[in-house]
Amino acid sequence: MKDRVGIVGVGLMGHGIARNVVAHGYTLTALEHPGNQPLEELTQQGAKTTPSLKALAEASDIVILCVTGSPEVEAVLTQGGGVLEGLRAGSVVIDCSTSVPASTARMAEAVTAVGSSFIDAPMTRTAQHAREGRLNLLVGGDAEVLAGVRPVLECFAESIVHAGPVGAGHALKLLHNFVSLGAAAVIAEAAACAAxxxxxxxxxxEVLSGGGGGGAALDRMRPYIIDRDPTGLQFYMSNALKDLRYYVEMASDQRAFHEIADSVASTLRLGVQEAGPRALVPELASLLTERVEPI
Known part of the structure; x- marks a missing residue:
């Protein structure tokens, strides 16, 4: 029999994950939460819903977390009536969120203490890739645990990389996002100066594409730079700022150099302050175009 799956966090990315899990014939229970995308498509496919984290965990062999970051992961697991209270021995928690590795290690210990297993499996790519079942996953955790849940992960991912022990997936995701979001911020600033x-x-x-500035970041920023279409990179600036803050925290913990990351975070912070948390990363280009720096 197939594992029963629960998911906490049916947002832009989580909805695509849930949709593909159900489509592959798994029994799915989703947490009812105000931040969710509409659940009708999932329930019409046979998914169940519950307002209780504990009940969701009790009904699941595998619990997928797809929430904003470390504070939310910790709350979902450890609050009264949370996932930890409902986990059964042998269950697996898969954290697809973007989190600080130090927090991930603590949460893995808490899950292990109740007889379950934990892996971190943060995602790269976009909400469209999630809907298509073509995400990339960076997994930290025991290889045998990963092997056991791989069939579920393959429902929504076309690439699964085992990064190392618990926390390695989140560390690699933060490295990835620093580079990708840093590149997007550099392109936005250059586009503002070009204007x-x-x-x-x-x-x-065109010139960037044909030279050293080409790549995925430019491809995703291109529609906004040319036509003010932000859909090439549907990622909130507030989430980008959170990821850069997490990267700086990780680098600081390791006493690694992070001056460039500090600058990118400062630019994203400005963007959130001026455009609001729901502004998309490509919009940084027009915000910086309009901003006049003092002499």
């Missing part, structure tokens, strides 16, 4: 010196946006993108 000031009257360089045509299409020419700006």
């Amino acid at each position: 000031r010196v009257a360089i045509d946006p299409s020419l700006f993108v």
Whole structure:
């Protein structure tokens, strides 16, 4: 029989994950939460819902967490009536959120203490890839535990990389997001300066594409730079800022250099302050174009 799956966090990414798990014939229970995307598509496919974290864990062999970050993961697991209270021996918690590795280690210990297993499996790629079942997963945890849950992960991922022990997946995700979001912020700042010196946006993108500025970050920023279409990178600036803060925290814990990350975080913080938490990362280009720096 297939494992029973529970999911906490049916947002932009979690909805695609849940949709594919159900489509592959798994029994799914989703947590009812105000931050969810509409659940009708899932319930029409046979998914169940519950407002109780404990009940969700009791009904599941595998619990997938797809929430904002470390504070939310800790709350979901440890609050009264939370997932830890409902886990049964032999269950597995899969944390697909983006979290600080130090917190991940603590939560893994808490899950292990009740007789269950924990792996971190943060995602790269976009909500569209989640819907298509084509995410990339960076997994930290025991290889045997990963092997046991791999069939579920393969429902929504086309690439699964075992990064190392618990926490390694989250560490690798933070490294990835620093580079990818840092590149997007650099491109946004350059696009703003290009506008000031009257360089045509299409020419700006064309020249970058043909040289050292080409790549995934430019491809995702291109629609906004040329046509003010932000859908190429549907990632909230507030989430980007959170990820950069987590990266700086991880680097600081390891006494690693992080001056560039500090600057990227500062730029994203400005974007959130001026455009709000729901502004998308590509919108940084126009915000910086409009901003006049003091002499």
